[in-house]
Amino acid sequence: MTEYAYNGNIKIHTSKKVYKLENAPISVKIGSFLKMALFGWLIGLIPVGIYHGLDYYFDFEAGWLWYAQFVVIALFLWVGIDGLFKNKVTRCPYCERDMGRSTNSDLTNRDKQKVQCERCYELLIIDNGSMRAFTKEDTKPDQRFEAPVFENSIWPPECIACGDPITHREELKAERFNGELLVLGLASTSSGSISNIPYCDKHRKVVSLKIKADGKLWVSFPDFEMFKRFLTINTVRKILVFKQ
Structure with missing residues (x-):
């Protein structure tokens, strides 16, 4: 690891503020869950598109790609459900942003x-x-x-x-x-x-x-x-x- 000894005049500031993490309100948790569900559906379209492309252009049917969309969606839904119990909110110790x-x-x-x-x-x-x-x-x-x-x-x-x-x-x-x-x-x-x-x-x-x-x-x-x-x-x- 390279060390960079500093000889200049710029003084950096480190905030001393500390903010507790609090449970996110239900509106935030629902929004996060819906976001993961949407991402799961969109990414699940990729194997579906490949499945139809192979079938249309090469007359090749890869059935596992059709079922892969449900696996992808299920994984994203699991992450979304997990977030319902874990999502937190706080503030930035520097700019006070939520x-x-x-x-x-x-x-x-x-x-x-x-x-x-x-x-x-x-x-x-x-x-x-x-x-x-x-x-x-x-x-x-x-x-x-x-x-x-x-x-x-x-x-x-x-x-x-x-x-x-x-x-x-x-x-x-x-x-x-x-x-x-x-x-x-x-x-x-x-x-x-x-x-x-x-x-x-x-x-x-x-x-x-x-x-x-x-x-x-x-x-x-x-x-x-x-x-x-x-x-x-x-x-x-x-x-x-x-x-x-």
């Missing part, structure tokens, strides 16, 4: 689970039934930390890795093949790039870039405090979405 109430972010009381706030993008961790700030002591070897590329993202006036004076700047590019709906003939490719990433003469290509399935561009950092410094200087955190 967490766990959105159907996009199911929250359970799994100890040491890492969570990222969907508003401020700070990292959090579930610790003994409570939500607190993720700290350097919670990191694991070779763990990476991701932050979205914001509109008008700011890079520090120093090496992103160590804080030494800047000697050069680099550009990163990322591409993603969107093959999730390939079975329906709807695959596409996304690409994006960021520039002016500052480095000293000792560092280069420390951070990396990726595009997620929702079209959002994310920067990946090999060091937690490096990730925190990026968030600290980007006080306006409106995420940038690349159109596919």
Whole structure:
């Protein structure tokens, strides 16, 4: 695991607030269950589509694919039912946003689970039934930390890795093949790039870039405090979405 000794001037903030996890209201639990049921039905259509495609184009009947849809649906329903008993809600210790109430972010009381706030993008961790700030002591070897590329993202006036004076700047590019709906003939490719990433003469290509399935561009950092410094200087955190 590479250590990045920091010599710069950016001071990072770690929230001291701790919020208990509480049982989610019934409306949240029902919404989460319906989401899993919908996902199960949609994903269950994939083996059905393959079944009909093989039958239509090759006159080949793979009966197990027809029954596979019911297995998929049953698995998602089981996860949904499990969530009825486990779903929790709380607040972000940084921005006070409600967490766990959105159907996009199911929250359970799994100890040491890492969570990222969907508003401020700070990292959090579930610790003994409570939500607190993720700290350097919670990191694991070779763990990476991701932050979205914001509109008008700011890079520090120093090496992103160590804080030494800047000697050069680099550009990163990322591409993603969107093959999730390939079975329906709807695959596409996304690409994006960021520039002016500052480095000293000792560092280069420390951070990396990726595009997620929702079209959002994310920067990946090999060091937690490096990730925190990026968030600290980007006080306006409106995420940038690349159109596919």
